[in-house]
Amino acid sequence: MSEPAAPPFAAVEELAAGEPVAVGSSAPAGIPGRARSERIQRAVAYGAMFGISLLFFVPFLWSLSTSFKPLPETANFSLLPHHWTLAGYRAALGDYNFTRYMGNSAVLAAAVTLTSVFLAAVGGYAFARLRFPGRTILFFLVLGTLMIPDQLRLVPIYRMLTVFPLTHWNLVDTYQGYWAIRMVSATALFLMRQYFLTIPRDLEEAAKLDAAGFFKTFWRVMLPLAGPALAAIAILEFQGTWNDFFWANLLLQSPQHWTLPVGLAQFVFTYRTLWNSLMAATMIALAPVVLVYLVFQRYFVAGVASAGVKG
Amino acid sequence: MAIAVPKRRLFGRTRQPGAGREALVGYAFVAVPMAVFVLFFIYPMIYAVYISRFDWGILGPLGKVGWKNYTTLWHDTLFRRAVKNTIEYTVWVVPLQMALGLLLAVIVNQRIRFRTFFRGAFYFPALASSAAITAIAIYLLNVDGLVNKVFGLHKLWFYDPQTALPAITGLNAWTTAGTMMLFYLAALQAIPTDVYEAAAIDGAGPWRQFWKITFPLLKPGHFFVAVVSIIGAMKIFDQAYIVSRGTGGPDYSTYTVVLYIYNTAIKDAQLGLAAAAGVVLFVVIFLFTIVQWAFFGRQEAA
Numbered sequence: 001m002s003e004p005a006a007p008p009f010a011a012v013e014e015l016a017a018g019e020p021v022a023v024g025s026s027a028p029a030g031i032p033g034r035a036r037s038e039r040i041q042r043a044v045a046y047g048a049m050f051g052i053s054l055l056f057f058v059p060f061l062w063s064l065s066t067s068f069k070p071l072p073e074t075a076n077f078s079l080l081p082h083h084w085t086l087a088g089y090r091a092a093l094g095d096y097n098f099t100r101y102m103g104n105s106a107v108l109a110a111a112v113t114l115t116s117v118f119l120a121a122v123g124g125y126a127f128a129r130l131r132f133p134g135r136t137i138l139f140f141l142v143l144g145t146l147m148i149p150d151q152l153r154l155v156p157i158y159r160m161l162t163v164f165p166l167t168h169w170n171l172v173d174t175y176q177g178y179w180a181i182r183m184v185s186a187t188a189l190f191l192m193r194q195y196f197l198t199i200p201r202d203l204e205e206a207a208k209l210d211a212a213g214f215f216k217t218f219w220r221v222m223l224p225l226a227g228p229a230l231a232a233i234a235i236l237e238f239q240g241t242w243n244d245f246f247w248a249n250l251l252l253q254s255p256q257h258w259t260l261p262v263g264l265a266q267f268v269f270t271y272r273t274l275w276n277s278l279m280a281a282t283m284i285a286l287a288p289v290v291l292v293y294l295v296f297q298r299y300f301v302a303g304v305a306s307a308g309v310k311g
Numbered sequence: 312m313a314i315a316v317p318k319r320r321l322f323g324r325t326r327q328p329g330a331g332r333e334a335l336v337g338y339a340f341v342a343v344p345m346a347v348f349v350l351f352f353i354y355p356m357i358y359a360v361y362i363s364r365f366d367w368g369i370l371g372p373l374g375k376v377g378w379k380n381y382t383t384l385w386h387d388t389l390f391r392r393a394v395k396n397t398i399e400y401t402v403w404v405v406p407l408q409m410a411l412g413l414l415l416a417v418i419v420n421q422r423i424r425f426r427t428f429f430r431g432a433f434y435f436p437a438l439a440s441s442a443a444i445t446a447i448a449i450y451l452l453n454v455d456g457l458v459n460k461v462f463g464l465h466k467l468w469f470y471d472p473q474t475a476l477p478a479i480t481g482l483n484a485w486t487t488a489g490t491m492m493l494f495y496l497a498a499l500q501a502i503p504t505d506v507y508e509a510a511a512i513d514g515a516g517p518w519r520q521f522w523k524i525t526f527p528l529l530k531p532g533h534f535f536v537a538v539v540s541i542i543g544a545m546k547i548f549d550q551a552y553i554v555s556r557g558t559g560g561p562d563y564s565t566y567t568v569v570l571y572i573y574n575t576a577i578k579d580a581q582l583g584l585a586a587a588a589g590v591v592l593f594v595v596i597f598l599f600t601i602v603q604w605a606f607f608g609r610q611e612a613a
Contacts, residue, residue: 041517045421052415053432055485060435062457063447075455123344131330132337138345145352147600151546151569152593155362155576155586156355163371181351184344214336243440245549250577261442265553268446275450285443293438297431 060286067279074275088276089284096271098281100256101263105285108175108248108259109241112182116237117230119184124192125218129204139193145186150246157181158250173253181251182241188233195229196222235296239289260285359586359593367583380587390588392563393571400480400567401544407484408540409533412491417521419492420499434489441486441549448482449554469554472564479550479565487543491536498532499525531606538603542596548573568592 066074067088069081076082092098126132127139161171161181171177199222207217223230245261252258258266264281271277363380365372384390419430436444451457452468459466468478502525510520548569551559557574559566568588576585 037516042421042423045418045423049418049423049425049429052418053429056432056435056489059447059451059457063450066450077457077460119344119347122340126337126340130333130337130340132334135337138341141345141353142348145348147597148352148356149546149593149596151548151572152359152589153352153355154569154572155582155589156358157351158576159362159367159582160351160355160358180347183347186348186352189344214333214340218340239438243442245440245442245553249552250573261440264440264442264446268449268553269556272449273453275453278446279450282443282446286439289438289440290435293431 063279064283066275067283069276071274071276085276088280091274091277092267092281092284096263096267096277096281097255098260098263098284101258101260102284104175104252104257105242105259105261108178109238111175111179112241113234113237115179115183116185116188117234120188120192120233121223121226121230122218123184123189124194125196125222127189127193128196129222130214142186142189146190154250161251172251173257175252175257178247178251181247182244185237185240188237191233192226192229195226199225231296235292238292242289356593359589362582363584363586363590365583367581367586369580369582372583376583380584381591383584384587384591389563389566390568390571393559393566393568396476396559396564396566397545397547397568400476400547401541403477403480404484404544405537405540407480408487408491409536411484411488412536413495413529415488415492416495416499417525420496430492433492436486437489439486442553444482444486445550445553448478448550452478470561472562475554475561475564479547479554482550483544483547487540491540494536494539495529495532498529498535501532502528535603535607538599542599542603545592545596 062079065079065081068084068086069076070083070085070087073081073083093102123142127135127142158172161177163169164171171180203221203225204217207221242259243261244259245265248259248262249265252262255266260281264278264285267274267278267281362372364375364377366374366376366380415433419426419433449469452459452466454465454467458464458468466474468474506524506528507520510524515523546569547567551565551567551570552573555561555565557570557578559570559574569592572585572588572592575581575588
């Protein structure tokens with residue numbers, strides 16, 4: 001899902017922060033008729049916003065409500081359940097194994113996020129600050145990987161993980177295989193490098209006088225300054241892995257390895273009409289991402305916008 | 312965002328005290344990420360082309376066939392159907408995403424209250440996983456579902472070859488609109504405000520201002536969003552797979568190119584043919600990427 005969508009990083013971050021932005025209709029005050037037309041315009045905008053945001057909220061609210069309905073009620077045309085029940089959640093988490101899928105998703109998302117953030121920071125620091133022969137070429141190689149779509153990698157990766165080169169490991173249907181191919185992303189490394197480039201050099205110079213090693217400079221000086229970039233990448237990678245269907249569906253084949261999206265898809269295939277359980281499982285899949293979004297909205301939008309768009 | 316490539320010779324010798332150690336540390340720091348990128352990106356790309364020149368079964372290569380897999384694709388009615396569906400989907404979803412994204416961007420760019428809230432609301436569907444969104448769509452579009460009830464219909468949206476692909480189109484236009492909104496917002500910010508001041512003095516209303524000023528000045532934005540949207544659309548898989556249990560049904564109406572790659576590789580174990588289809592898709596996507604980078608890469612990167 002990482003396209004090289006040349007990211008308007010600064011602009012988007014500013015937007016996410018809710019800063020005042022340039023507004024198309026800002027005309028100088030004092031022009032006759034201005035106040036009236038402004039009021040009409042504003043009323044239209046509010047109307048449109050509420051109408052359209054209903055379009056964006058109702059599907060989720062409807063599904064949320066269904067997840068608390070007993071099964072026979074799910075065919076009813078009512079926004080709220082008549083009898084509130086957790087039966088859907090109990091069935092999803094108990095009978096249909098979503099506890100297991102949730103655990104798998106959490107473990108994989110955590111592993112990928114940790115390694116990706118760390119490796120992107122280390123690599124990004126090296127590309128931003130350390131001088132070594134071939135650095136430019138290697139960096140272009142990193143950028144080049146952004147152009148390789150997952151859909152091209154499907155067959156060769158599947159084959160490689162079936163019979164790994166040289167070692168002949170079979171890594172299909174293992175957590176390790178899934179984690180290995182997502183261990184670090186070019187987008188994350190690129191964002192880290194860009195961020196490190198914005199940090200003034202004086203701070204490191206001071207550390208160098210202290211004769212701190214390169215790793216110490218990185219660990220003690222640079223990393224603590226890179227908080228916002230680390231947060232944006234952590235959120236990006238967490239969301240990407242938690243939501244990933246493409247690779248999880250391809251690689252994690254046996255039910256005990258399924259993640260939430262794969263479990264959801266399989267549930268749809270088998271028990272399509274158990275709507276309350278299906279919607280409960282869907283809400284479980286949505287909850288962490290929504291929570292992260294509400295808490296870290298600013299980093300979230302910045303990170304997602306720089307990663308491009310999902311298919 | 313600047314891709315500040317250092318203006319130094321690629322293999323220039325820098326004989327400074329500690330330079331050797333710095334280089335060693337540099338290599339150590341990039342070693343693991345570079346290994347991942349080479350092993351799981353660069354090598355697979357070459358490997359895909361290699362596999363595509365073989366008749367390749369589940370246990371390995373059965374014989375070299377040259378470019379035959381590509382001619383097989385050309386004549387394969389299923390692949391042609393997949394291409395047709397993918398193009399049809401792209402042709403519909405791209406303008407929808409763009410129009411919706413622009414509408415949302417213009418709305419939340421107004422100086423009104425709760426702007427941040429609305430921006431968050433419009434972006435909301437883009438947060439969710441494709442599986443969760445598709446599950447919700449299957450529920451809302453089932454025969455007793457909300458959509459049928461609201462419009463008084465009894466349609467079996469995902470079971471009818473006439474409506475299955477359009478339903479996925481609508482679903483994804485809705486999901487991705489928030490992302491397109493972000494790109495359009497960034498483009499809207501780039502328009503200088505004094506243009507509007509002049510227009511307002513000339514007595515142009517908001518509607519005229521939008522069509523005469525905003526829309527034409529957004530040209531680079533339209534182009535950027537269009538390319539991003541096209542590339543994304545050609546990769547359509549998750550929704551089609553989940554809606555049809557991976558069959559691309561009903562009646563192959565949701566059979567997309569990536570679904571073809573997946574099924575040919577995993578279900579039919581024809582890895583050579585699947586790899587060839589992957590290469591074809593890659594070439595098409597790559598062309599769009601090049602166009603995008605040619606227009607924007609330099610601008611944003613230099």
